[in-house]
Amino acid sequence: MRIGEVAKTVGMTPKTLRFYEEQGLLPPAPRGTNGYRHYDADSLDRLDFIVRGRAAGLSVNQIRSILAVREPGSAPCAHVRDILAGQLAELDSRIAELTALRAGVAASYQVVAAGDPAACDQSRICSYL
Known part of the structure; x- marks a missing residue:
């Protein structure tokens, strides 16, 4: 072919x-x-x-x-197992980081969504961040 x-x-x-x-x-x-x-x-x-x-x-x-x-x-079975174990550990770590990031973004969103733009501190770029 x-x-x-x-x-x-x-x-x-x-x-x-x-x-x-x-x-x-x-x-x-x-x-x-x-x-x-x-x-x-x-x-x-x-x-x-x-x-x-x-x-x-x-x-x-x-x-x-x-x-x-x-x-x-x-047979590469043991080698593949070790590689996949490392992949799982990395994924678990990234998922934990993303979960924490999402919680922080959600908290910031709730504050800004409930905020009043007229009450923003004009001396700052954004009072919410």
């Missing part, structure tokens, strides 16, 4: 596919005499894994590390 066909099959653009190839996530595809890249079923499987990894929030580096464990034939 050529690059456009493969990209469409896995749901990405040819530019993204070339990026993954440049990043070493996908081995360089052999080229025909016309210079076009030709991808095989193994490339499709690898790209499907990359798409699923990205959908799970994994970075290019994390995906690269999983592929590096898999290349010599080792």
